[in-house]
Amino acid sequence: MDPQQILLKHFEAVGGLDRLKSIKSGYAEGKNTFDGLEGTFRNWEETPLKYRLEEDYNVIKQSFGDNGKQSWSVDPNGKVQIHRDEETLKRRKVKALLEVYDHARPDTRNFIFRYNGEKKIGEVNCQVVEMSNVINDDIIFFFFNKENHYIVKTIVKQPDFEIRTLFSDYRNINGIIHPFHEDTEIFPREKKETIQLTRYDFNVKINSTVFEPPEKDVEDFEFENGENSENIPFYFVENNIYLYVTINGEKRLWLLDNGASMSIIDADYVKTLGLKPEGEIKGLGIASVFDLSFVTFPPYRVGAIRFNPQKIFSYKGLSNKLYDSAVVGILGHDFLSRFVVKIDYASKALSLYHPDKFKYKGSGKIIDAPLRDKIFAVPVIVDDKYKGKWTLDIGAFDMSFNYPYAKDNNLLGLKGLERVSADLGGQHAEKTVRFKSVELGGYKLLNPLINIPEIKGKGSNYSREIVGNMGNNLLRHFVIYLDYKRQQVIVEKGKDFEKNFAEDKSGLLIGTGADGFPEIVFVASETPASKAGFTGSDIIRKINGVNVDSLGGADGVRALLSKEEGTEYNIEVLHDGNIMEFKLVLKDLYKQR
Template sequence: MKSILRLIKIFSARIILLLSVICLFLQSPVQAQTFNFDGDREKEVMDFQLIKNLIIIPLYINGKGPYNFVLDTGVSPMIISDPSIIDSLNLGPLRVTKLSGLGAGNDVEAYLTDQIYVRIGHSTISNIPTAILKEDLFNLSSYLGTRIYGLIGYYFFNSFVVKIKYPAKRLFFSLPETRVKKKGERIPLEMISNKPYIKATVNPAGLEPFEAKLILDIGASHAISMESYQDKPFPLPAKTISANLGVGFTGLISGHIGRINSLKIGSTQFNNVLSSFPDYEEAAAKTMLKERNGNLGSNVMKHFDITFDYADFCVYLKPNKFYKRTFEHDMAGMEVYIETGKPNHYLVGRIEPGSPAEEADFHSQDELLSINFKLIQEYSLDDVDMLLKSGNGRRLIIEIGRGKERLYKLVILRRRV
């Protein structure tokens, strides 16, 4: 239980990876491998799940599955985060390496393999470079409320022109040579270590607006993370709250949550954008790319219909019906995760100091039984997450189980940043 509670302290579900060892692995000839369609097919459409801003798609691996994976532009090799499937994949001898990354702590061990064959819809790839973690460090299943086995990114996006429609929860992908209409404003991409970077104008409180270099990372559930400014810690705005911002390969990433005045991508501007500010030594100081300012996540990108065209080094952005949505943080100040079972159990993780949840006397490991007299099983974890962000001053009556007791708590949501 302690390990679960440590791991669910995740503001961003996206695992910020620094795979310097795997870069050597990717120098092999398999780096040129791409997904290809069966027969004469040139394009495909598939539905996806959208949970806490993250895109979940089904994969078949070595003929087994389906396995839920996060679609993530922020990773290069495929990452299998749940090693429980190793025995079913019929793999030969595996190489072991140590991975370094963001967060406080030591390097972790993983297996490296190119014995993986993947199917997504009617497209397949053989020998995709893959890292299999020896231990499920991130416990994404508890965070997202559904079984998650890993993350896939570069090899899918590099194989196709990929269009994402967040409101419809539909994924379109076609061969680069296929003629498809690309709607929206064209934004140049710079590919560095198989990851896309864009330039955007950031206007933080206390600083002049400047052109920031940001990794475009749809596998990060946050809006934006500002990591460094002129190779130094990014200055904090006057109003912030302390928070655990995520889990890197080597442990928790701590920092603050606040807001920047505005963010402009091409001709589209967002105001009063929620931002995380990770501690410099746990994040920016460990990245290989020193001129990078931060990470642009899916809580911004979901405001667009997005078309990725890696072959042409660009992305097309067209504002969608989510465009006018505001950026909100959890107004209760408590993290909720799922302990899977029949039924699932919704448990309280970390409670933020000075938050409405602390004031209402919630405890870590309290079990949620109902919200506003509706049984908790009638909510998805995503529903609960949205309720806790649903409005400054909103009142929620939450029934909890604490040992043998059943208690009712009144939580008055409060915007704290």
Template structure:
């Protein structure tokens, strides 16, 4: 195991004890600059839920002069066939002052994820285990900075936070913790600590074991390597994280139609960025621990979209916002919004001057708030009034 860990890892100048790397935080994604084979920087999402660097833009193969060894199938969640990817030989990878050693990657044959459309800016891939396995990585969302240390220098980090034991299995980090459901029942759960998941909490297979909580909504939970992930959203009563208690987090419950293959490592679900962003997070893979220190947003309520519409960025410069789904019975559905409609402006502000995150924040801002949308529908523009309605 140690040989594998050393085979693919990152390090920085031996004369330094600490390295600070700025990042962008957009739509619950930590985005770092990555240079590959002397070109870039490219935008990669830091994702502790991936065990192999993943390049999601197939056109980078030619521009980076990457040699690949073979075509493989990648199983995973989603309502579709297995994704296909090319496995590369060793490539030269740098992340803002760090150097990768022995790094290889998988390059998607087709960009099934459309991360650029989801985030609203060009995204070229995901990087996880290789960046964490040889370093201590502290993620400070207050100043959007990664503070990087070597494991031998972890004691230099003041106020690391509450230590939670963590196990690394097949290059992914897991913790064991208690989840309490609305009916008061609780259980110890094995959860993946997943920086790449935008949601708060996801509990796999619980529908099959216990059924759904009384109050829930149907939802598209995201996109996996094999297509859309469908299911439901409800609220757990409480999640314990060390000494911290997370009350009424929004919780995703994937339905049984998504699982073409169960994870090779049995687990009960994952903790995503909607919870993790409420902490300063320090990952210490070699010490089998994650440290959490309460941040300013710790007590912010968990709110879900109040429109029932899902959307993505598209077109030149990702400046067009297209509706991909409308939940039946939602306020968006009731005013006639449809898949394929384009949102042109929100409260008279053109969407090309807004980020998707700004739109998200408006759409989950306040129950009974009215929002004026300009929509391009059936070949013509029209103004509609949308009333936000809390659904869960």
């Protein structure tokens, strides 16, 4: 069975190849749902490559487009982003070939077809055709109705996820047979979308300005003192950056995280502000997905910068997930993307510059880092041989390989220290391994600790297009600049570039409980902590007879657990309602691994 002939029968069935090729533009509108959101959309298209999609879900509005030269998007808060990452550029090339029906040519050198037999979709017998291309790794599976040759289903397999779409409600529009209904699921991200067209026209006249991105980017902030706000102090605790955010005159701690595509606020704190959550959508974490709602965040202030109201996510139990009841939110893309962001880890200082006024005058390394899903991707080399793009994530405690890369490069079998990482989707198992070196921007650091996931998750660590995620255990050696407008990262050696930071020698992961006492979140196996008898959820009360509040709480306890090998502690805990005491002897956890 010739798979390309099956494709040609489909073209003939829906109007004929010549008529399809004569379509140079189109306009569609209709209703759609996305996760728990319901709304409407409008879509304009014109060859070559031009399109504009506007989505209005009442709670939020967003748009996407391409002017034939570059792809762009406008998020719910009006932030414009130009998409120029490598995978987007490759997919634009594939789309350009599909628009001229290169895949219908018998002598095509860009597409490869395979016949995959027959399969039933519901009650419909289908012929399955697989189409790949020579430009990227995407594969499309077409399920053609054996009787009328219409497309019943497609499966688009991309390196990071799989898109499954069912097509129905075919209608004849001036001789072209077109589906008016689509049901889509995205795996493993657990996202669902339905589309119901109410109108579809082709070869319509479209003003070329429709396809252009907005001329002016959003500016929903105001500097109180000129063009920047420099040296805003932050707390650097357990490799996480925390800032004070002022809302209605009240200061509360927020985590700084450029990996958050939208800022997030704790749902319980939302109630105290009198805000109302709306809508539902799936969020993407490191290894899992989770449920979010939207709220309209009131005006707020960080340092000497005032912000207008913004749409942000609301999440139930955020403070608990962050292991600290004092933290009520995450400042993400909606905050950081407005500026050129300078982070001086050693000085614990954050500086924010207006992107139109910023000029870099330092001697650091300027790295081209196209944004991918709103996060920077930079080249990194581990052990002089593991090379590729890593996402730069200031909201991540440490550095982790993605599961597909670790599997393909035989890293899963390496011996390491058992540990857990956590995000809003929950905990996921990893092991920490000592490597020889890591290189960023030409600067090489020795003996880094890098995590390897134990299982393939559903979140960002599922990605094949990215090697891994680079967090603050590496970045704390530098001064970094995040330039969203130019999609660049600038790296300078920090004052702590040569510093050997103290490492945990207990095997305990410590958080802060609801009562303010240090709480044991996780106990690694085959470590001093597990041998001493500690278990998760134990509450630490005293160390060597001294109350933990006199030691500085959870921060003080973590510091003590990073002291010299051989240090001994008698630790009193509240275990299942009973006071117990364990003897803990610190040990280098990586020396023999």
